[in-house]
Amino acid sequence: MATPDVSVPIGRTTPVLDRAVAVRHRILPTRALLYLALLVLSLVFFFPFFWTIASSLKSTTELFDFPPLVFPAAPQWSNYATVLTTVPFLLWVKNSLVVVALSTSGVVLSASAVAYSFARFRYRGRDTMFLVTLATMMLPGQVTLIPQFILFDKMGWVNTLNPLWVPAWFGGGAFFIFLLRQFFRSLPKELDEAARIDGAGYPRIFWSVLLPLCKPALATVMVISFISNWDNFLTPLIYLNNQNLFTVALGLDYFQNFPQQAGMPMQNLLMAASLMAVLPPMVLFFVSQRYFVQGIILSGFKG
Amino acid sequence: MAASSSAQRALKQRSARSFLPKLLGVDTPLQAQTALWGYLFVLPWLLGLIIFIVGPILASFYLSFTQYNILTAPKFIGFANYEHAFSADTLFWPSLGRTFLYALLVVPIGLVGSLGLALLLNQRARGTNIFRTLFFVPSLTPTVALALLWTWLFHPTVGPINTMLVLIGLPGPGWLTSAQWALPSLIIIALWAGLGGSTMLIFLAGLQGVPQELMDAARIDGAARWAKFRHVTFPMISPTMLFNFVLGVIGALQVFTLAFVATSGGPSYATWFFALNIYNQAFQYLNMGYGAALAWILVVIVLSLTLINLALSRRWVYYAGD
Numbered sequence: 001m002a003t004p005d006v007s008v009p010i011g012r013t014t015p016v017l018d019r020a021v022a023v024r025h026r027i028l029p030t031r032a033l034l035y036l037a038l039l040v041l042s043l044v045f046f047f048p049f050f051w052t053i054a055s056s057l058k059s060t061t062e063l064f065d066f067p068p069l070v071f072p073a074a075p076q077w078s079n080y081a082t083v084l085t086t087v088p089f090l091l092w093v094k095n096s097l098v099v100v101a102l103s104t105s106g107v108v109l110s111a112s113a114v115a116y117s118f119a120r121f122r123y124r125g126r127d128t129m130f131l132v133t134l135a136t137m138m139l140p141g142q143v144t145l146i147p148q149f150i151l152f153d154k155m156g157w158v159n160t161l162n163p164l165w166v167p168a169w170f171g172g173g174a175f176f177i178f179l180l181r182q183f184f185r186s187l188p189k190e191l192d193e194a195a196r197i198d199g200a201g202y203p204r205i206f207w208s209v210l211l212p213l214c215k216p217a218l219a220t221v222m223v224i225s226f227i228s229n230w231d232n233f234l235t236p237l238i239y240l241n242n243q244n245l246f247t248v249a250l251g252l253d254y255f256q257n258f259p260q261q262a263g264m265p266m267q268n269l270l271m272a273a274s275l276m277a278v279l280p281p282m283v284l285f286f287v288s289q290r291y292f293v294q295g296i297i298l299s300g301f302k303g
Numbered sequence: 304m305a306a307s308s309s310a311q312r313a314l315k316q317r318s319a320r321s322f323l324p325k326l327l328g329v330d331t332p333l334q335a336q337t338a339l340w341g342y343l344f345v346l347p348w349l350l351g352l353i354i355f356i357v358g359p360i361l362a363s364f365y366l367s368f369t370q371y372n373i374l375t376a377p378k379f380i381g382f383a384n385y386e387h388a389f390s391a392d393t394l395f396w397p398s399l400g401r402t403f404l405y406a407l408l409v410v411p412i413g414l415v416g417s418l419g420l421a422l423l424l425n426q427r428a429r430g431t432n433i434f435r436t437l438f439f440v441p442s443l444t445p446t447v448a449l450a451l452l453w454t455w456l457f458h459p460t461v462g463p464i465n466t467m468l469v470l471i472g473l474p475g476p477g478w479l480t481s482a483q484w485a486l487p488s489l490i491i492i493a494l495w496a497g498l499g500g501s502t503m504l505i506f507l508a509g510l511q512g513v514p515q516e517l518m519d520a521a522r523i524d525g526a527a528r529w530a531k532f533r534h535v536t537f538p539m540i541s542p543t544m545l546f547n548f549v550l551g552v553i554g555a556l557q558v559f560t561l562a563f564v565a566t567s568g569g570p571s572y573a574t575w576f577f578a579l580n581i582y583n584q585a586f587q588y589l590n591m592g593y594g595a596a597l598a599w600i601l602v603v604i605v606l607s608l609t610l611i612n613l614a615l616s617r618r619w620v621y622y623a624g625d
Contacts, residue, residue, distance in 0.1 A: 031428070034423065037423055038423060038424075038434045041420065041423075041434075041438065042434060042437040042438070045440065045441050045495070045499060046437055047463075048441070048452055048453070048495070049440070051455075051456060052452050052455075063461065064461050065461075110348070110351075111348075113347060114344065114347060114348040116344050117343075118345065121337060121338060121340065121345075122329060122337075122338065122341070123328055123342060124326065124328030124329075126341065126345075129352075132352065133348070136356055137553075138549075138553055138605065138606060138609050139356070139360075139602065139605075139606075140553070140556070140557050140598070140601050140602055140605050142598040142601055143359070143360055143598040143599060143601065143602045144355065144359035144360060145359075145585070145598070146359075146363050146585050146591050146594050146595050146598060147358070147359035147360075147595075148355060149585075149586075150373060150591065151359075153373060167351065167355050169347065170347050170350050170351025171348030202337075202344075227443060231445040233445075233446060233447055233560045233564070234560060238586055248445070249446070250447075252448060252451065253447050256451055267455050267458075270455070271455060274448040277447070278443070278445065282440065285440075289436065
């Protein structure tokens, strides 16, 4: 029930022009403020990276100049090489990549199979099991940590990479199962039925009909799993104490505490190492941004 | 003999045929066969749930009543671990209070900030995608790198933040090296990393789901900006708010890595969070039984808070579908 707009004075000849002027006056400052806010915020979010990059290229004496130099006089690219020779950083990268690759493939394969079951089959206990699955998202990881450690210790897996990826092959975790189940449910059931009429069994329907259609969701799962495994610190901290088995996250922390042993590293080396640790998830994000953003949204608000 | 055995077999088969569907919760044998496939596909998770989640939860419940250091068999000691936590462990109550304080600040500020960023991005300014990416990038930083990076930014004498403060004539605090400022510093770091992260993306999606008709209707009714937000936008995104809120609380109560790397819980226990206490007891001192008791206390706290949040949410969350 919109009342007619009576605020326009009668007799004015160019209401359209008036409105345009009014709109420009009202909108322009707001737009300008909006862009100003966006720019300032971008600066806030980006400045620390800029500072890291600048610091990583400074010489040791430049680090302690006051006031600090914004740009180093001559970029010390050799800082990066020094990191690689001071600690087995490339080995840590390799370990991280092994863990990430093995756990991510486990997550993708097992979570999609489980999600297929939850989305497409009817059996006793399915809904209960699904509810339990969702409930595990609320569980603090600390409570399973100690018994898992004891279990892996008894299996002789302490100081191996196994505890970091083997659990991923058992369903991959509630979050991924939920995300993929939502995606399976959005695919028309007629696809399955048509494939059944053509004589396909369930494994074949799963593998050759539905899974190829899930590519966007699977890409999301891959990216999120990569990033969270790359970031993971607590699990490697608990299971690994052999330097040659460290992941990047654990190695970086070790590198921080290195001076107590060898008088190194300076902040420029630490920043160089940190940047190298940030790079892989960031590159992956830029490559897969579209899927990634979609996936987070999908997981977040579609009940 | 042969005849009777085949009759028996048929009978057995028939009873199996009607028994199996009932057992699996379906109507016909064909559906029962399908259900078996369903179980097969869910099997990895069923095993994972038992081996890595339900089993360990029960095991740590048992261990919380024991003294156990992995090397010798667990010794049952009743409620001694819990008594020790509540009355003798001088780090218990302070670390719990500190963790609550951290959550109490990080979660609301984080939610309001993330929603604010999402609202800004939702104005459909030119270049929104670029800004969205710039805001998101900090959340991709591995937590260890985040801690190292900010230790350097917060450096009391040569860090850029204190340099700027000195230039405008303010005394820069010791940030992570000061018992008074360490906790606020960690909160600033967590907010910097989290504001533009997945919480913001989820809000953004929620905002984009607010029907334009409702906004138009509110505008025609003469609603001001705040009124539109209060009475249209907020109710429409309240389920998203609940989701972010519940997960935010759960995450904040488990804060560990940031404090472990940036401050090691110090200086003088100023950032000694509950999870650090668990880690220290279980994996530094090998007090697995006591660590399990602490972990169980955390579980009870997190679960009850989540249930309270979900119960209270009925008062402020609006589901358009209902």
